[in-house]
Amino acid sequence: MSTIAVEIAIIGAGTIGLSFAALHLIKDPSCNVTIFDTRADLREYVQRHLPGYLVEADRDSCLSRLSFASKLEKAVQDATIVQEQGPENPEFKMSLWPQIEQLAPKDALFWSSTSGIPASVQSRDMKDKSRLVVVHPYNPPHIMPLLEIVPSPHTSQEVIDRTLEYWRKLGRTPVLLKKECTGFVANRLAFALFREACSLVSQGVVDAQELDEIVQASMGPRWTVAGPFKSYHAGGGEGGLTSFMGKIGGTVQNCWDSSDSDVRAHDVKVGADWQHAVCRQTEQAYGVVDTNERDEKTRRVLKAVTDS
């Protein structure tokens, strides 16, 4: 009996909560998961929606290790890990963690899935701020390998190490950020490209669907295999990224600077006039997206890049 089963408390039964619940249940066949949410129909709701996340898994085994809690105490009292995906509201999170801290075992890990409220803010009223770390997924986490691990300056090294170790054991890709920053890294990168995309569509260079086709047939597959630094480093041949910047740097700077446009990317602001037109184009192109098909393809792509 040297191994004690991991007990995971999932706080919040939204899509991210269910996706994380599925991920734990599928990847660690010995863990137990308890889902806490204040909704009255919690059990019914989860039993209706969770099976959709358990594709290619042993559903019976997964569901047999799942339980429900309508009281926070019951969810966290035996937890090894408490994983929170409640409302994206600083007050909610600041009031939640001190309660959890009182109710959960002394060595339980505390993880927040927030996409924007740093652990340094969330932990403000905790007795022991060293226990909390952000574990930010790229949605949906049961498919996408990335987890951004974002400690506050108070988070202990032990909490960081145990968090990284857990996710590596599950075969995911946890990446530790050395500093808290607005939006963390993945969304900042994606939003930078998205801003340029909105600018180009607003200028009428291509429409939204054509822009998507461009990305799907170029950067998407390239960056699945080698990120931007490795890609441009390869592009420079034996001289690497230094050589690439020497040869192409002028073009890069011209693209960054170019004001040959009606709408420069740096002038694109959320909520301004361009947004309505871009949203309408996207709606007309795609209607409601079939995310099951998307996720199925994504699984195959990830398998193709992992298989050697």
Add this chain to the structure above:
Amino acid sequence: MSTIAVEIAIIGAGTIGLSFAALHLIKDPSCNVTIFDTRADLREYVQRHLPGYLVEADRDSCLSRLSFASKLEKAVQDATIVQEQGPENPEFKMSLWPQIEQLAPKDALFWSSTSGIPASVQSRDMKDKSRLVVVHPYNPPHIMPLLEIVPSPHTSQEVIDRTLEYWRKLGRTPVLLKKECTGFVANRLAFALFREACSLVSQGVVDAQELDEIVQASMGPRWTVAGPFKSYHAGGGEGGLTSFMGKIGGTVQNCWDSSDSDVRAHDVKVGADWQHAVCRQTEQAYGVVDTNERDEKTRRVLKAVTDS
């Protein structure tokens, strides 16, 4: 005898020229390719390097349809398509096209692979500027499906239509840009993300290799399957992109605006101090990249997303 074999003249035997030569030879088993270059060892050079581009193809068939020309006239006199990838130098290209125009058949298509010199500049001294269009690949073109088709305001609709038709017949993804713009679309998008990447690495949030891991485990596979507009549209659920922007717009704008950093992306300039450190990190992480391995994985990823 209703079908006449396509005769392709490749101008410039660099890596892009060889990759395009391989693409035509592999995808159209009836075409013939003539490679023109001023290098003295042209035949020897191509015969040494081209087979590396003919993976999974019938090499003997491909090589049997290949010939060489050390004079421009010989290369283009019977061409259906003249595809140029010479030096990225406006004067070179401006002087080349009027010569080709005199030597090639009247209905031959003229394509430039330039990544930055628009057709409106290249065609300045042509008698008939309507014949030239930019066909910008995402490297290497024998692997990556994208071709940005960028006409000048003079390019005829017939030239555009025949160009799109050719690439669609070969199973590639040609996307027509409605306006010339600096860097075209794919590179502008990639460089926008790259700027944010350089900023985050310069701030020490993550190092270059960690940043690549983040992209490879998130946006790469996601955008292989669904570009940024479709992805965020799906992220908004039934309300689509409009709903996504309503919910997440504040975070997006915060990421665009955030000045909680030492080095804002908008302040990153090519050639400034950050560049040396970022190049060194990348060099230390990767040494010389094995592009064969990268291309092999990319093939599998593209196959995974195409297979239904």
